Amino acid sequence: xxxxxxxxxxxxxxxxxxxxxxxxxxxxxxxxxxxxxxxxxxxxxxxxxxxxxxxxxxxxxxxxxxxxxxxxxxxxxxxxxxxxxxxxxxxxxxxxxxxxxxxxxxxxxxxxxxxxxxxxxxxxxxxxxxxxxxxxxxxxxxxxxxxxxxxxxxxxxxxxxxxxxxxxxxxxxxxxxxxxxxxxxxxxxxxxxxxxxxxxxxxxxxxxxxxxxxxxxxxxxxxxxxxxxxxxxxxxxxxxxxxxxxxxxxxxxxxxxxxxxxxxxxxxxxxxxxxxxxxxxxxxxxxxxxxxxxxxxxxxxxxxxxxxxxxxxxxxxxxxxxxxxxxxxxxxxxxxxxxxxxxxxxxxxxxxxxxxxxxxxxxxxxxxxxxxxxxxxxxxxxxxxxxxxxxxxxxxxxxxxxxxxxxxxxxxxxxxxxxxxxxxxxxxxxxxxxxxxxxxxxxxxxxxxxxxxxxxxxxxxxxxxxxxxxxxxxxxxxxxxxxxxxxxxxxxxxxxxxxxxxxxxxxxxxxxxxxxxxxxxxxxxxxxxxxxxxxxxxxxxxxxxxxxxxxxxxxx
Amino acid sequence: xxxxxxxxxxxxxxxxxxxxxxxxxxxxxxxxxxxxxxxxxxxxxxxxxxxxxxxxxxxxxxxxxxxxxxxxxxxxxxxxxxxxxxxxxxxxxxxxxxxxxxxxxxxxxxxxxxxxxxxxxxxxxxxxxxxxxxxxxxxxxxxxxxxxxxxxxxxxxxxxxxxxxxxxxxxxxxxxxxxxxxxxxxxxxxxxxxxxxxxxxxxxxxxxxxxxxxxxxxxxxxxxxxxxxxxxxxxxxxxxxxxxxxxxxxxxxxxxxxxxxxxxxxxxxxxxxxxxxxxxxxxxxxxxxxxxxxxxxxxxxxxxxxxxxxxxxxxxxxxxxxxxxxxxxxxxxxxxxxxxxxxxxxxxxxxxxxxxxxxxxxxxxxxxxxxxxxxxxxxxxxxxx
Numbered sequence: 001x002x003x004x005x006x007x008x009x010x011x012x013x014x015x016x017x018x019x020x021x022x023x024x025x026x027x028x029x030x031x032x033x034x035x036x037x038x039x040x041x042x043x044x045x046x047x048x049x050x051x052x053x054x055x056x057x058x059x060x061x062x063x064x065x066x067x068x069x070x071x072x073x074x075x076x077x078x079x080x081x082x083x084x085x086x087x088x089x090x091x092x093x094x095x096x097x098x099x100x101x102x103x104x105x106x107x108x109x110x111x112x113x114x115x116x117x118x119x120x121x122x123x124x125x126x127x128x129x130x131x132x133x134x135x136x137x138x139x140x141x142x143x144x145x146x147x148x149x150x151x152x153x154x155x156x157x158x159x160x161x162x163x164x165x166x167x168x169x170x171x172x173x174x175x176x177x178x179x180x181x182x183x184x185x186x187x188x189x190x191x192x193x194x195x196x197x198x199x200x201x202x203x204x205x206x207x208x209x210x211x212x213x214x215x216x217x218x219x220x221x222x223x224x225x226x227x228x229x230x231x232x233x234x235x236x237x238x239x240x241x242x243x244x245x246x247x248x249x250x251x252x253x254x255x256x257x258x259x260x261x262x263x264x265x266x267x268x269x270x271x272x273x274x275x276x277x278x279x280x281x282x283x284x285x286x287x288x289x290x291x292x293x294x295x296x297x298x299x300x301x302x303x304x305x306x307x308x309x310x311x312x313x314x315x316x317x318x319x320x321x322x323x324x325x326x327x328x329x330x331x332x333x334x335x336x337x338x339x340x341x342x343x344x345x346x347x348x349x350x351x352x353x354x355x356x357x358x359x360x361x362x363x364x365x366x367x368x369x370x371x372x373x374x375x376x377x378x379x380x381x382x383x384x385x386x387x388x389x390x391x392x393x394x395x396x397x398x399x400x401x402x403x404x405x406x407x408x409x410x411x412x413x414x415x416x417x418x419x420x421x422x423x424x425x426x427x428x429x430x431x432x433x434x435x436x437x438x439x440x441x442x443x444x445x446x447x448x449x450x451x452x453x454x455x456x457x458x459x460x461x462x463x464x465x466x467x468x469x470x471x472x473x474x475x476x477x478x479x480x481x482x483x484x485x486x487x488x489x490x491x492x493x494x495x496x497x498x499x500x501x502x503x504x505x506x507x508x509x510x511x512x513x514x515x516x517x518x519x520x521x522x523x524x525x526x527x528x529x530x531x532x533x534x535x536x537x538x539x540x541x542x543x544x545x546x547x548x549x550x551x552x553x554x555x556x
Numbered sequence: 557x558x559x560x561x562x563x564x565x566x567x568x569x570x571x572x573x574x575x576x577x578x579x580x581x582x583x584x585x586x587x588x589x590x591x592x593x594x595x596x597x598x599x600x601x602x603x604x605x606x607x608x609x610x611x612x613x614x615x616x617x618x619x620x621x622x623x624x625x626x627x628x629x630x631x632x633x634x635x636x637x638x639x640x641x642x643x644x645x646x647x648x649x650x651x652x653x654x655x656x657x658x659x660x661x662x663x664x665x666x667x668x669x670x671x672x673x674x675x676x677x678x679x680x681x682x683x684x685x686x687x688x689x690x691x692x693x694x695x696x697x698x699x700x701x702x703x704x705x706x707x708x709x710x711x712x713x714x715x716x717x718x719x720x721x722x723x724x725x726x727x728x729x730x731x732x733x734x735x736x737x738x739x740x741x742x743x744x745x746x747x748x749x750x751x752x753x754x755x756x757x758x759x760x761x762x763x764x765x766x767x768x769x770x771x772x773x774x775x776x777x778x779x780x781x782x783x784x785x786x787x788x789x790x791x792x793x794x795x796x797x798x799x800x801x802x803x804x805x806x807x808x809x810x811x812x813x814x815x816x817x818x819x820x821x822x823x824x825x826x827x828x829x830x831x832x833x834x835x836x837x838x839x840x841x842x843x844x845x846x847x848x849x850x851x852x853x854x855x856x857x858x859x860x861x862x863x864x865x866x867x868x869x870x871x872x873x874x875x876x877x878x879x880x881x882x883x884x885x886x887x888x889x890x891x892x893x894x895x896x897x898x899x900x901x902x903x904x905x906x907x908x909x910x911x912x913x914x915x916x917x918x919x920x921x922x923x924x925x926x927x928x929x930x931x932x933x934x935x936x937x938x939x940x941x
Binding site: 232 | 711720741768781
């Protein structure tokens with residue numbers, strides 16, 4: 001069942017139906033037998049065989065359409081109904097049925113036209129109700145809602161709308177109420193399980209689902225849901241195993257839910273085959289577009305991701321989140337405040353919503369929002385609440401450590417920075433500079449210096465030197481400050497660097513005198529001073545040497 | 557000049573810093589600094605004095621960009637100047653700052669051209685103070701009491717002469733990438749087609765409205781139907797093909813299995829007769845009319861005939877022009893003949909054409925089973941029994 005399809009499956013000028021042939025008659029197995037076990041493929045084959053043997057009539061056509069529809073072959077069913085509605089003495093109900101086919105094919109305007117030609121009926125009202133939802137016509141929706149009666153089909157149709165509008169609890173209430181009086185309506189358990197799945201109660205969903213699977217162990221919808229629950233509860237592998245068992249059970253001609261299964265296999269395999277499978281499924285399976293965006297984000301292909309969400313009008317939390325994420329990535333990449341602002345707003349919207357504020361992604365959104373606002377105390381509140389889920393998540397740790405450093409908690413910032421594994425992140429200047437500062441604040445200037453040594457010479461390495469020079473200086477770690485200024489001065493004979501170096505060298509001298517640094521350093525200091533040709537150098541060195549002599553420190 | 561500016565700087569500093577004395581919020585401080593910074597030229601000696609005194613100890617938080625300009629300025633300004641400035645700090649620790657604060661409004665009005673210079677020095681000091689607040693930052697006061705020569709002490713002033721820049725680091729948000737999202741589909745909305753026969757349908761209620769997993773293979777079923785019906789239809793047989801057959805051994809096996817079943821359910825297609833047998837079509841030819849007429853009168857010999865089974869088989873086969881070859885090696889000549897007989901029978905029976913004819917004849921001529929081969933077949937039926 002795919003109510004959310006957007007992409008019309010059939011363009012104008014669809015293929016013609018199978019040619020009718022006349023031949024001799026006679027029939028054998030009954031199609032009812034096939035219907036009883038929902039072997040619609042078998043039923044259709046039989047019905048077609050009959051039709052081909054010249055025994056066909058309107059009723060055969062209607063049965064074929066019925067079977068095709070329930071098989072999920074809406075295109076085939078539609079073709080039958082198009083033919084049936086073109087006949088002179090067409091039963092008006094055919095128009096409603098045709099509308100149903102159009103609806104499932106994502107051809108909503110055609111569905112509207114067809115359903116208007118049908119007789120006034122409960123089915124007609126339901127179709128109009130759902131069409132109003134598709135067209136976002138709230139007023140009409142309410143009108144058709146009013147017309148719904150307290151009969152099971154109408155109530156279930158209403159529940160489906162609740163589900164589509166993410167009002168899962170309301171849907172569950174309807175299902176439970178009906179189940180109370182109709183224990184044998186097992187399918188409703190699956191609907192309830194779907195709602196619980198959407199509410200992130202995966203284990204509850206599993207429980208309810210089991211009731212149905214006990215009786216119908218080959219149900220594709222139920223097994224797929226079970227796989228999805230496993231994916232959420234365990235991992236992709238466990239989920240894939242469920243789908244595998246379905247595939248083994250199913251006969252080759254079983255094509256129902258094939259798209260769904262193909263799509264989910266990509267998901268369960270962590271995106272494997274995404275580029276082959278997902279693009280044709282965009283707007284057929286609503287998640288396909290989002291997953292393709294996620295895939296591109298994971299590949300760091302921000303532009304492709306952006307193209308996919310640019311025109312997407314978000315309605316679900318996932319869509320808002322992805323719009324936020326893509327804009328945030330885009331904004332950081334291009335340095336565009338515009339994108340960052342949009343991202344921040346989307347994050348705030350999701351993180352602040354009643355349904356998402358207590359979910360993990362909701363918390364991540366709020367943290368991201370505050371991060372973009374540079375309110376790091378708040379960032380930490382949200383990150384701390386979900387950190388246990390992301391122990392090994394590089395991106396999380398990247399942000400988390402920055403936030404910790406930003407509020408001056410350098411001890412923990414260092415720990416978190418060092419958890420990061422990704423080489424790409426570890427070579428990011430943001431990482432390097434913040435880690436360097438963190439090291440210096442934690443009195444490990446040598447490690448900061450090593451970060452610099454490992455870098456290629458570049459504008460960034462120059463910036464890092466400045467950072468090390470000044471931060472070390474500030475923290476009284478004069479030896480590494482001096483080293484950094486020494487290099488800076490050689491790269492750029494700016495008198496400022498000389499001043500820094502002069503101060504840092506004297507600083508080391510002071511530390512040595514105070515006994516805080518090893519006396520051997522004086523040698524390095526003097527050598528560094530000598531790298532500069534400045535009249536002050538001699539004076540300083542003289543003073544230092546004098547002290548060294550007095551204190552028996554060997555110097556060059 | 558140098559003196560003057562020193563004082564002015566300090567004056568400026570005083571009120572600027574106070575609001576932020578205890579805070580480290582660099583960016584804000586910076587903004588405010590620029591608004592308030594003007595100050596200088598306070599010709600108030602008292603304030604000056606105080607300020608100079610306060611310099612070292614006062615905690616200033618606004619370490620930020622201004623220092624840079626200061627540094628470049630300072631460098632041309634040169635050392636002596638700086639030295640003086642440096643010396644003052646060591647003199648004493650800062651007392652209260654309040655007085656300066658009160659002066660604020662007044663000072664604000666001084667908008668001087670010297671801003672650069674002053675701003676610079678301001679921040680220099682700011683940073684010193686900054687250090688006081690950052691845990692573990694360098695504090696020159698700790699080293700005041702080092703027992704060193706005045707020469708070295710003078711040298712030490714170089715340390716505070718340079719004010720380290722406060723470098724603002726960029727934050728970069730690595731946006732979290734959500735997990736891939738599996739699709740579970742939507743819930744049955746009861747937009748569905750009901751049964752053409754109007755019987756109640758519980759699809760979507762007692763059972764999900766989905767096909768069962770084991771769907772018939774249409775090609776196989778079609779073949780079966782053809783086999784059962786014995787029809788030769790104009791309808792083309794759909795030739796099935798498998799994509800990626802090498803990757804789908806299961807499908808190939810299924811296909812082989814189902815075709816094998818199909819063949820098993822059919823009678824073996826042919827029996828190899830040891831001698832030539834007339835073909836079935838020949839045997840189905842009409843009898844000469846005289847013979848037909850005779851049969852109408854006397855009927856075929858029934859199983860009541862006083863003879864044994866073997867003889868009876870010979871009689872019937874003779875009537876139907878089915879040869880019984882003597883002396884076949886396996887002594888199964890009659891069995892072969894009977895096989896032909898039954899094949900002929902089943903051919904008649906399954907032939908739509910003859911059935912129709914038989915029915916017609918029955919109506920028209922009030923014949924019983926015994927016209928054409930139909931009569932014979934009735935007999936043979938019994939014979940089989």
